[in-house]
Every structure is written in structure tokens, then in C-alpha cells.
Amino acid sequence: MMIRRVLCASLGLILVLGLCVGVAASTGAVKIEVAYRDISIFVNGTAIASDVEPFIYQGRTFVPIRFVSEALGQPVSWDNENSRVIIGTPPMEQPQPTATPTGISLMKGRIAFYSERDGNPEIYTMNPDGGDLQRLTNDPGQDICPAFSPDGSRIAFSSNRDGNSEIYTMKRDGTDPKRVTNTPENELAPDWSPDGTKILYVSFSSKTWDASNIFVCNADGSGWKQLTDATGVSERPGYSQDGSKIIFHSNRDGNFEIYTMNADGSN
Numbered sequence: 001m002m003i004r005r006v007l008c009a010s011l012g013l014i015l016v017l018g019l020c021v022g023v024a025a026s027t028g029a030v031k032i033e034v035a036y037r038d039i040s041i042f043v044n045g046t047a048i049a050s051d052v053e054p055f056i057y058q059g060r061t062f063v064p065i066r067f068v069s070e071a072l073g074q075p076v077s078w079d080n081e082n083s084r085v086i087i088g089t090p091p092m093e094q095p096q097p098t099a100t101p102t103g104i105s106l107m108k109g110r111i112a113f114y115s116e117r118d119g120n121p122e123i124y125t126m127n128p129d130g131g132d133l134q135r136l137t138n139d140p141g142q143d144i145c146p147a148f149s150p151d152g153s154r155i156a157f158s159s160n161r162d163g164n165s166e167i168y169t170m171k172r173d174g175t176d177p178k179r180v181t182n183t184p185e186n187e188l189a190p191d192w193s194p195d196g197t198k199i200l201y202v203s204f205s206s207k208t209w210d211a212s213n214i215f216v217c218n219a220d221g222s223g224w225k226q227l228t229d230a231t232g233v234s235e236r237p238g239y240s241q242d243g244s245k246i247i248f249h250s251n252r253d254g255n256f257e258i259y260t261m262n263a264d265g266s267n
Contacts, residue, residue, distance in 0.1 A: 110148075114143060114157075120141075121142040122143050123135075123157055124136060136155070136173070137157075141161030155169065158189065158201075164206060165186040165187055165188055166182060185206050187201045188235075189201060193243050199218075200215070201217075202235045211231070211233065212235055213229060228250075230250065232250060233250060233251050234252065
């Protein structure tokens with residue numbers, strides 16, 4: 001007796017394969033019929049020859065993914081990083097910047113970093129393989145702590161080019177520098193909010209480097225707000241991916257530990 005199963009595949013659906021991997025496709029709904037024992041696969045009513053027999057295991061229907069992709073007229077590829085098969089165009093994903101305390105920021109295939117290779121600290125960008133090195137800043141001051149904005153269009157950084165350390169931003173090619181903060185203190189370690197509207201930074205006392213607190217302001221420098229008010233050092237802040245939390249480290253209780261707080265400084 002011939003057994004028939006009807007499968008409907010679409011781009012957002014996950015097909016079950018021999019290894020149970022996720023499949024993303026980029027076409028409309030497609031009717032796929034599998035006829036067992038006759039070893040036949042029908043896509044939109046057309047029989048597709050197969051040298052691999054379809055089968056049912058624990059209530060799931062398994063078919064060769066190669067024949068599905070060919071029937072859809074779409075290329076098939078393996079996404080090793082996310083362990084999934086992609087049929088057609090890969091789904092669009094929002095890139096997230098990755099910053100580290102060493103002053104390195106990665107966005108859209110470019111790495112921003114600072115280096116003293118030319119005498120004093122300046123900001124550079126390069127490809128992940130080290131190619132296409134570009135120097136973005138060139139002044140007697142110390143330009144450090146670069147951080148790409150979420151859309152990759154601008155870089156926030158710290159510089160003492162005008163005396164004390166302040167937060168600046170510039171376009172990703174180094175043009176259009178803008179001063180964000182203007183205080184008698186020393187501002188360092190900027191980090192962008194996930195929506196790109198705000199910048200976190202650390203403010204050290206101008207008289208000593210053993211006391212600091214975390215502040216936030218709008219990307220243009222307006223609306224600044226102090227988020228921490230503790231003895232000792234609170235520094236290296238970073239937003240969570242959804243922007244609801246801030247992680248930082250502090251020696252407020254003696255030795256340096258990792259802390260979190262809400263984006264408004266509470267809890």
C-alpha cells in the first residue's frame with residue numbers, strides 16, 4: 001500500500017533533514033508529496049527522480065534536501081557557524097559590534113583599533129585578515145578606545161587633543177570629527193547603545209586616576225546623566241544586546257569585580 005505525506009516548505013519554515021538541521025528558504029509555499037516504496041518525490045505535482053529513499057522516523061518525514069533545493073531553483077549552502085542549511089538567500093541579520101577592553105572594535109568586516117606604531121596613539125582600521133590598513137587620526141594628542149556605532153557609520157573614541165581626555169565621534173573613514181563631551185574631567189572608554197542614540201563613557205577625576213564613575217549622554221553630547229556614584233573606580237561599561245542592562249567592573253568593594261545595572265543606573 002502506497003503511503004503519501006504532504007509537506008509544505010517556505011522560507012521561514014524549518015525542514016527536518018537526516019541530521020535535523022534548520023533550513024531557511026526564500027520562496028513562497030511549495031507543495032511536496034513523498035510517495036514511499038515507489039521512491040518518488042513530487043514537487044508541485046512534478047515527479048523528481050531520487051537515488052535516496054524518503055522515509056518516516058518517529059512521525060517525521062525525511063527527504064533529500066538537494067532535490068528540494070533543485071525543485072525550488074535555489075542554491076543550497078551550509079552555514080557552519082549557526083549549524084543550518086540555507087536554501088536561497090541567507091536571512092538578513094542585524095550585525096552587532098564587538099568591543100574589548102584592549103581598544104578593538106569590529107563592525108561590517110572592519111576592525112578599529114589604536115596603536116603607537118607611528119609614535120603616539122592613533123586610531124586605525126583594517127580588514128580582519130590585517131589587510132587594507134588605514135590611519136584615521138593624525139594629531140599630537142592621544143586617540144584611543146575606538147568603538148563602532150551599531151550601524152557602522154561612525155566611531156566613538158577618546159582623545160586628549162584639546163587638553164584633557166574627552167569623547168569624540170568621527171565617520172568611519174576618519175572625517176567629520178565631533179567633540180561629544182566637554183568637562184574638566186577625563187572621559188574614556190565609550191560604548192554605543194544598541195540603537196545608536198546614546199554613548200556610555202567613564203569619567204575620571206582630573207586630579208587623580210583612582211576615582212571614576214559611569215555616565216551616559218545622547219550621541220551628540222546632550223542630555224548627559226551620571227549612572228554610578230560610588231567610591232573607587234567604576235569603568236569599562238558595555239550595553240547588553242537589548243540595551244536594558246549595562247555591565248562594568250569596579251573596585252567599590254575592595255578588589256575589582258564585575259557588576260551589572262539597569263540602563264538608567266538603577267539596581
